[in-house]
Amino acid sequence: MYQYDNYDQAMVDARVEEFRDQVKRRLEGKLTEEQFRPLRLMNGLYLQLHAYMLRVAVPYGTLSGKQMRMLGHIARKYDKGYGHFTTRQNIQYNWIKLSDAPDILADLASVEMHAIQTSGNCIRNISSDQYAGVAADEAADPRPWAELLRQWSSFHPEFSYLPRKFKIAVIASEEDRAAMRLHDIGIELVKRDGVVGAKVFAGGGMGRTPMVAPEIRDFVTEDELIAYVEACLRVYNRYGRRDNKYKARIKILVHELGVDEYRRQVEEEFAHMNTLGLNPPREELARIATYFADPAYESGLSDEIDRTDPDFALWLDRNVVAHKQAGYAIANISLKPIGGIPGDASAEQIELMADLAERYSLDELRVTHAQNIVLPYVKKADLYALWQELNEAGLGEANLDLVTDIIACPGLDYCSLANARSIPVAQKIASRFADNGKDADIGELKLKISGCINACGHHHAGHIGILGVDRKGTENYQLLLGGSGAEDCSLGTITGPGFDENGIVDAVEKVTDLYLDQRQDGERFLDTYRRLGMAPFKEALYG
Amino acid sequence: MKILTANDLTTGDVVWWAGDGWSRLLIEAIDVADKGEEIGQREEIARRIIGAYVIDGEMTDDGPRPAHIKDRIRGLGPTVRPDLTSKPEAGDLAKWVI
Amino acid sequence: MADFFFLRDDAPVQEPAVSIESVDEQSNATAVRIEPGDDARALLPFLGRIALVEVNFPAYTDGRGYSAARVLREAGYAGELRAIGDVLVDQVAYMRRCGFDSFKPNQALDDADVAAAFARYDDVYQKTVDARQPIWAKRHEVA
Numbered sequence: 067m068y069q070y071d072n073y074d075q076a077m078v079d080a081r082v083e084e085f086r087d088q089v090k091r092r093l094e095g096k097l098t099e100e101q102f103r104p105l106r107l108m109n110g111l112y113l114q115l116h117a118y119m120l121r122v123a124v125p126y127g128t129l130s131g132k133q134m135r136m137l138g139h140i141a142r143k144y145d146k147g148y149g150h151f152t153t154r155q156n157i158q159y160n161w162i163k164l165s166d167a168p169d170i171l172a173d174l175a176s177v178e179m180h181a182i183q184t185s186g187n188c189i190r191n192i193s194s195d196q197y198a199g200v201a202a203d204e205a206a207d208p209r210p211w212a213e214l215l216r217q218w219s220s221f222h223p224e225f226s227y228l229p230r231k232f233k234i235a236v237i238a239s240e241e242d243r244a245a246m247r248l249h250d251i252g253i254e255l256v257k258r259d260g261v262v263g264a265k266v267f268a269g270g271g272m273g274r275t276p277m278v279a280p281e282i283r284d285f286v287t288e289d290e291l292i293a294y295v296e297a298c299l300r301v302y303n304r305y306g307r308r309d310n311k312y313k314a315r316i317k318i319l320v321h322e323l324g325v326d327e328y329r330r331q332v333e334e335e336f337a338h339m340n341t342l343g344l345n346p347p348r349e350e351l352a353r354i355a356t357y358f359a360d361p362a363y364e365s366g367l368s369d370e371i372d373r374t375d376p377d378f379a380l381w382l383d384r385n386v387v388a389h390k391q392a393g394y395a396i397a398n399i400s401l402k403p404i405g406g407i408p409g410d411a412s413a414e415q416i417e418l419m420a421d422l423a424e425r426y427s428l429d430e431l432r433v434t435h436a437q438n439i440v441l442p443y444v445k446k447a448d449l450y451a452l453w454q455e456l457n458e459a460g461l462g463e464a465n466l467d468l469v470t471d472i473i474a475c476p477g478l479d480y481c482s483l484a485n486a487r488s489i490p491v492a493q494k495i496a497s498r499f500a501d502n503g504k505d506a507d508i509g510e511l512k513l514k515i516s517g518c519i520n521a522c523g524h525h526h527a528g529h530i531g532i533l534g535v536d537r538k539g540t541e542n543y544q545l546l547l548g549g550s551g552a553e554d555c556s557l558g559t560i561t562g563p564g565f566d567e568n569g570i571v572d573a574v575e576k577v578t579d580l581y582l583d584q585r586q587d588g589e590r591f592l593d594t595y596r597r598l599g600m601a602p603f604k605e606a607l608y609g
Numbered sequence: 610m611k612i613l614t615a616n617d618l619t620t621g622d623v624v625w626w627a628g629d630g631w632s633r634l635l636i637e638a639i640d641v642a643d644k645g646e647e648i649g650q651r652e653e654i655a656r657r658i659i660g661a662y663v664i665d666g667e668m669t670d671d672g673p674r675p676a677h678i679k680d681r682i683r684g685l686g687p688t689v690r691p692d693l694t695s696k697p698e699a700g701d702l703a704k705w706v707i
Numbered sequence: 708m709a710d711f712f713f714l715r716d717d718a719p720v721q722e723p724a725v726s727i728e729s730v731d732e733q734s735n736a737t738a739v740r741i742e743p744g745d746d747a748r749a750l751l752p753f754l755g756r757i758a759l760v761e762v763n764f765p766a767y768t769d770g771r772g773y774s775a776a777r778v779l780r781e782a783g784y785a786g787e788l789r790a791i792g793d794v795l796v797d798q799v800a801y802m803r804r805c806g807f808d809s810f811k812p813n814q815a816l817d818d819a820d821v822a823a824a825f826a827r828y829d830d831v832y833q834k835t836v837d838a839r840q841p842i843w844a845k846r847h848e849v850a
Contacts, residue, residue, distance in 0.1 A: 118621035223804035227770025
């Protein structure tokens with residue numbers, strides 16, 4: 067994985083000292099809260115429902131064992147012993163003191179991590195495919211491109227006070243595991259005549275006006291990528307709406323201009339910007355790429371796995387994914403124990419995962435947008451030992467992509483923007499389906515819950531989505547069907563009137579029962595929904 | 610009753626106006642009547658707190674009870690982590706906040 | 708504390724600035740003010756006679772002025788480029804990177820804080836219009 071050189075280290079170190087100074091000036095009264103707010107946000111520090119919350123960037127979701135251990139250390143030393151992995155491959159701490167924040171950033175910098183631009187109206191953490199570099203279906207490794215963009219976007223002087231936040235994802239497979247087209251800019255690396263380049267999508271997003279990003283450029287080479295993305299951002303910075311924060315994302319600009327006009331303006335700006343020497347030389351991408359070269363895989367490893375233990379065999383079938391290298395596997399650690407809090411991990415669990423990465427996965431972990439953890443380089447021969455240790459620590463849940471593997475935002479239990487709690491709904495649904503045993507029968511079903519319209523829980527992109535709303539002071543939950551954040555990207559449709567907390571659990575069971583009854587061979591819930599349409603599901607719910 | 614709440618500037622802790630200063634316990638919140646905004650502004654300028662706002666509530670046998678679920682959760686802590694709330698032994702917390 | 712910061716070798720332009728709409732008809736105007744919604748490119752035909760462009764930041768959170776500044780520098784404008792309005796110490800370094808070389812904040816800034824802000828980062832990740840060599844260029848400098 068990428069390692070900082072002296073330049074990178076100096077940048078994050080300077081940032082820590084800058085923020086230390088800003089906090090000092092805030093506490094001394096030289097900065098008002100209004101002046102300080104965007105500064106702390108650009109260092110990941112929010113004021114949440116109960117306390118300050120710190121969001122730490124995990125660039126493109128990749129972590130070393132040492133970095134993961136530091137995340138555990140921070141949870142223990144500065145927080146209440148746990149952290150929450152988010153849908154943007156970051157980690158959040160819920161109970162941070164403002165006075166500790168500079169020290170936390172310094173601890174992070176000591177392991178080449180930071181919280182830079184994890185909030186604010188700027189370019190956020192670049193997200194990517196959690197199987198980057200180990201998936202068999204890649205055109206190229208997306209991580210060097212993501213790192214190039216990370217450096218370019220960090221402390222960008224022109225684009226730090228954008229109309230609104232700006233999220234970029236980079237993938238390189240036809241199978242989209244990063245919800246790429248639901249980003250402000252989505253980049254898919256493709257190969258054309260043997261050359262790798264970027265297919266660019268712009269104007270996707272969720273929130274209150276969800277949109278699937280249209281393609282704006284079919285191919286940009288590495289030689290022109292930065293100038294092209296700068297052009298996309300400049301058009302947005304100049305013309306994105308600033309009169310209404312709910313209409314300020316780039317998706318609204320692209321929608322209002324029309325994709326052709328937005329594309330035309332970008333191309334015009336690009337023609338100019340591409341002459342300014344903004345693009346790093348090829349040597350720079352090549353330099354970064356050396357850090358992502360394949361590890362020294364052992365050859366001659368066996369592909370045999372002893373499946374005698376039925377619990378292990380189940381985990382193997384559900385949580386372990388094919389690796390591009392013979393003898394190796396990709397192991398998913400579910401952070402969705404039945405009845406648990408989706409995405410939460412204790413300091414001890416985080417440290418254990420760090421240990422396991424060092425011992426079994428060539429010192430590397432990935433965070434997924436579905437709030438799980440991946441060990442990307444596990445020898446098949448080690449899987450059983452790995453699983454036993456995971457299982458003992460409550461990390462062995464065999465439910466990847468099942469109805470119990472729920473994405474949920476923190477909701478009203480933690481978030482000051484939320485209208486309803488998300489986590490208790492996730493817990494009740496997971497428990498219901500684990501208890502009645504239908505989870506296994508249903509198979510792949512992506513269920514996503516947001517506690518408000520901002521859609522941090524990706525409810526628009528769930529095969530089944532749930533949106534918590536405030537109905538006259540009580541929590542109410544709307545049901546959506548038919549969304550997908552994958553390569554078959556689509557937005558869910560609201561079924562009709564909402565439900566209370568128990569009612570929404572029943573509703574999910576009703577629509578899945580209909581699916582079990584109506585499905586044809588090999589159909590997932592989503593496929594059946596797409597074939598049948600909304601009407602029979604509505605009938606099952608309200609008829 | 611009118612309750613004044615905010616977060617401690619330095620620690621971020623949820624605090625409630627208790628008459629002679631801020632308390633971390635909702636049960637100590639007093640009725641600020643129409644003085645909430647003024648106290649909140651004064652305290653923000655004094656750099657003790659941020660994000661002050663006034664809420665409606667009622668006095669119950671159990672102490673002050675905010676009118677809105679969001680503030681009840683603020684007063685209690687996350688309902689999904691009873692161990693981190695102000696009523697770790699109280700049993701079904703969801704019932705209290707709803 | 709100071710309410711004007713000037714980073715150029717020449718002297719500050721004292722002319723009152725006209726609006727971008729009137730720069731065409733006021734053919735002797737040498738100073739112009741750009742508001743956030745203005746198109747900086749509309750100024751390009753007149754740059755030959757302009758010695759001062761003021762870019763107004765009514766609120767520091769409105770970042771359009773950064774693009775306006777770069778657009779002008781990229782077009783070759785070499786005169787004074789002044790950030791005015793809600794200009795705060797934590798934004799001046801980014802403004803400078805976008806081509807501003809004078810600053811007239813609404814509220815006076817601490818000189819030491821401003822100096823510290825300019826000196827904070829030894830290096831930069833992007834090429835802009837401030838002639839600083841980005842990190843990627845230093846990494847691949849031909850010896």
